Amino acid sequence: MSAAHILVVDDERDIRELLKEILEDEGYQISTAENGGAARLARRARRPDLVLLDIWMPDVDGISLLKEWSDERGPSCPVIMMSGHGTVETAVEATRLGAYDFIEKPLSMAKLLVTIGRALEAQRLARENIVLRKYAPPVVEPLGRSALMQQLREQIQRVAQHDAWVLISGEPGTGKGLCARYLHACSVRRNRPFVEVGAATLLRENSAAELFGAETGGKLQYGLLEQANGGSLFLDEVGDLDLTIQARLFGALESGACLRVGGGEPVQLDVRIIAASHRDLAREVQAKRFREDLYYRLAVVPLTVPPLREHPEDIPDLLSYYVDMLVNQEGLAYRRFSVATQNRLRHHGWPGNIRELKNLVQRLLILGGGEDIEVDEVEAALLGFGDQAGVAAPSDFDLPLREARDKFERAYLEYQLRAAGGSMGKVAKLAGMERTHLYRKLRALGLNLKEIKLEDEE
Secondary structure, three states, rough: OOOOEEEEOOOOOHHHHHHHHHHHHHHOEEEEEOOOOHHHHHHHHOOOOOEEEEEOOOOOHHHHHHHHHOOOOOOOOEEEEEEEOOOHHHHHHHHOOOEEEEEOOOOOOHHHHHHHHHHHHHHHHHHHHHHHHHOOEEEEEEEOOHHHHHHHHHHHHHHOOOOOOOEEOOOOOHHHHHHHHHHHHHOOOOOOEEEEHHHOOOOOOHHHHHHHEEEOOEEOOOOOHOOOOOOOOEOOHHHHOOHHHHHHHHHHHHHHHHOHHHHHHHHOOOEEEEEEEOOHHHHHHHHHOOHHHHHHOOOOOOEOOOHHHOHHOOOOOOOOHHHHHHHHHOOOOOOOHHHHHHHHHHHHOOOOHHHHHHHHHHHHHHHHHOOOOOOHHHHHHHOOOOOOOOOOOOOHHHHHHHHHHHHHHHHHHHHHHHHHHHHHHHHHHHOOOOOHHHHHHHHHHHOOOHHHHHHOOO
């Protein structure tokens, strides 16, 4: 894992060399540039975590460079301005353009080191705040006291101590993203960036620029791989990447460098890849929908997140957790699941897994009344939103098309199997499918005919 990378820009050689020597002794990685032109090249070669920028230089002044960089796309890094001839007006302008601080020469190394530390910490907290806004409140580990979930947490903790790449598999809604964030939090890269990208959300016409960055029209765009440098990149639903991007991604991961769109020089990478998919990527490889070389590059360490139906003993704890979370987060009235209701939900099929459970809790807190949530209210909520009847819930509209279709097919076939008493012949006729195709579809969706029959008997 790389330390924070600092770019020192100053036209005085003695200052550049002194800063490089001292900052390297402090554990930072240092690049230097003697003027504005060299600084532009250095930023193209590698995205810095912080810039020390002199104001007065022979070719272009630091204020102009700062304005140029603030106009570019992509996240900025902290910039600390340095000058021996600064004025109040210059400091105000630098701050307006986004500089973190302004330090006068001759430099006080003690003050400079403190300022650098604070700037990097502020940047780290800013990244964490983005994650908190998206996932608040954060879950520090996958939930559940069952043997399956204890084993999963122990596996993640062991894997996190090594820098191997990880492929997380599991059905939609099982919490693969949570496991990826927990793995990063347990690793030595925990204080470096964690960048998440849903492969299905990448714009097809701009996916290369989003992943690898771009240099167009004199503007520099840092890609997601560069933003994750030193940390972890989480590729969610990696199986949705098209084959062209898969090929380019494999080349970057294999060589440890990527080439920006429109760029001429490769950018060195130091990033841990955590990939996830609800699909069987080995089958996708056989079907020529996923590159074999990329599959084996990603699947160094495989982790499987179990579906909720395989650890139903965790459902009471999950219900309590999401009730508390939604009460605190959204100000909803507190309600309690009765013992009978918890028992009913332990025998629900949960085709949408933990995501479905959370949506159900939220729905009951918003629409229901009274302190206790009883079985009849849960039954009405499940049937009303089609969790058993095969009708898409409103929350499903936020899913990628493939994932929403799989969820619908699973719920539809589970409902038909229950209605037909497990008769494959009846279900095949109702669904208009050949029996052999129906068996393949059930296996692909993870539906177990014996389990469904057993639940109905109970």
